[in-house]
Amino acid sequence: MSKTTLPKRERQRQLIEKLKKDPFITDEELSDDFNVSIQTVRLDRLELGIPELRERIRSVASDNYSKIKTIEAKEIIGEIVDIELGENGLSILETTNDMVFEKTQIVRGHYIFAQAESLAIAVIDAKVALTGVANIKYKKPIYAGDKLVAKAHVHRVRGNKYFVWVFIRVKQEEAFRGKFILVSVDENGRA
Amino acid sequence: MSKTTLPKRERQRQLIEKLKKDPFITDEELSDDFNVSIQTVRLDRLELGIPELRERIRSVASDNYSKIKTIEAKEIIGEIVDIELGENGLSILETTNDMVFEKTQIVRGHYIFAQAESLAIAVIDAKVALTGVANIKYKKPIYAGDKLVAKAHVHRVRGNKYFVWVFIRVKQEEAFRGKFILVSVDENGRA
């Protein structure tokens, strides 16, 4: 951008920004960008306590390694602690900071929906299921850290249609209720 | 484990396994584990086409970096391509293999729900919103690769309640419809 060199303060501020956005930048590239020597970049990093490229990459990798693992394990969202196939089930979801709206710290609705739907699907005694209809209501906001306890109950079965009710409570207080009509399908996804 | 060295085949098989489970192992550690020289490990990697530690870490990092980014960018699920605040909006979600039930390749309902809810929240002209009630219906199964086109329309506003209808189509065919009642809240999450 600009050819003139920035004052130290500003340069360091931008350095932090830059590496936050993209931690995969070498000192050499940075020294080019800022139009200073590579030593200056290194002094800056030292002052700011920013580790070297390889460490940055390593931490991105190991941070996300476990993170991704848990996200993928989320075929079913929430941990099923008790289930009676075709009858009822109970699952628990510990909400985290990843699940919230930044501004309000309120857990995004679809995580709650996902827990409920996952449990509803798990509880019915069919190979594969599809949500047909859901009628849901959020009763009160849920915050990061809240432990959601979902109870599902198979209300009625008619043909390949399952009527499942799910209630989610936080500290004994009802936070969500949903009625799902699930449709079991064959291997080809036909109802 | 065993002090005796394994036959080459078996060692290489285990090497692959090991690095799959944990890609953060150096050649030196591997040579210790397998009780062979570091050169042997390197020959093995060369034969098997396994890159060096730093490359492995780098790819874990960058793979997951974008993956995490998109997951985190999931403040809004799907890409909003058009929006008239308070009126209507349009978003597109390209479904991927990450989103499906393994057995049937059918996209999990909560992704669809999330797209619809995200758009509904985005379209209303309020700082923060919370889903109060939703009435939804899945009309047909959606498969990995399908492009979901969601249209939201603000139906009515009453006080801090917004009635938003969302329709999702796949190749012009309706796949989902939902009616959301969204509640705007203040900074403290109160309605």
Add this chain to the structure above:
DNA sequence: CTATACCTTAATACTAGGTACTAGTATTAG
């Protein structure tokens, strides 16, 4: 106007975790 402090650059020695290559030994099969 000079002295001091700070900023920047340069240069050198050293590190981890490799690649690429050459040269060798040990073991086994035919």
Add this chain to the structure above:
DNA sequence: CTAATACTAGTACCTAGTATTAAGGTATAG
């Protein structure tokens, strides 16, 4: 016995650094 296969050893080189010492430049205070 010979050839093939498996393994080990060692060297030169690379990248992206750390750590340290030294040397200039500039701005500001006295």
